[in-house]
Every structure is written in structure tokens, then in C-alpha cells.
Amino acid sequence: xxxxxxxxxxxxxxxxxxxxxxxxxxxxxxxxxxxxxxxxxxxxxxxxxxxxxxxxxxxxxxxxxxxxxxx
Numbered sequence: 132x133x134x135x136x137x138x139x140x141x142x143x144x145x146x147x148x149x150x151x152x153x154x155x156x157x158x159x160x161x162x163x164x165x166x167x168x169x170x171x172x173x174x175x176x177x178x179x180x181x182x183x184x185x186x187x188x189x190x191x192x193x194x195x196x197x198x199x200x201x202x
Contacts, residue, residue: 159200160200162197177193
């Protein structure tokens with residue numbers, strides 16, 4: 132049995148990230164290990180965010196995110 136999870140587009144956090152994705156805004160993302168990534172969002176799904184960091188695709192699990200700044 133397959134269960135598809137979808138992003139809840141009613142949530143302010145999803146709207147903010149969708150806007151950053153659409154407008155190709157720079158984001159700063161810090162993970163719980165203390166590492167910080169600066170780049171632009173390429174896509175998001177219920178489990179992960181994909182960042183373009185200096186031309187390199189970086190996949191980050193949502194559960195690892197400490198904070199994310201847009202702009």
C-alpha cells in the first residue's frame with residue numbers, strides 16, 4: 132500500500148518557502164549539527180528541501196533543520 136504525503140499549502144511556512152522558490156530568493160539554512168548552507172531552493176517535498184549551493188545540489192531532511200532565513 133502506497134501513501135502519498137502532500138505539502139499543506141495552507142501553512143504559512145509552506146507559503147513562505149514556495150514564495151522563496153518561485154522568486155529564487157537566497158536562503159540561509161542551519162542544521163542541527165551547526166552547519167550552515169546558503170543558496171536557493173530548487174524544490175521541496177514533505178520530507179526534504181533541495182538547495183542549490185554554488186551550483187551543487189544539496190538535499191536536506193526537514194527533521195535536520197534548526198532554522199531557515201529567507202532573503
